[in-house]
Amino acid sequence: xxxxxxxxxxxxxxxxxxxxxxxxxxxxxxxxxxxxxxxxxxxxxxxxxxxxxxxxxxxxxx
Numbered sequence: 001x002x003x004x005x006x007x008x009x010x011x012x013x014x015x016x017x018x019x020x021x022x023x024x025x026x027x028x029x030x031x032x033x034x035x036x037x038x039x040x041x042x043x044x045x046x047x048x049x050x051x052x053x054x055x056x057x058x059x060x061x062x
Contacts, residue, residue: 006047
């Protein structure tokens with residue numbers, strides 16, 4: 001299995017049509033994880049490569 005590094009926020013330039021000298025992007029979900037779904041069971045990792053699968057509750061089957 002090959003792990004792919006997550007995308008991280010980077011500094012950029014503001015659009016010319018703004019009157020604010022700053023900008024931001026909301027992160028609504030509260031967590032950023034990597035997922036592997038190619039094996040028997042899915043596995044979830046944090047950016048620091050800590051496995052967090054057991055801490056995430058399973059959703060009921062629909």
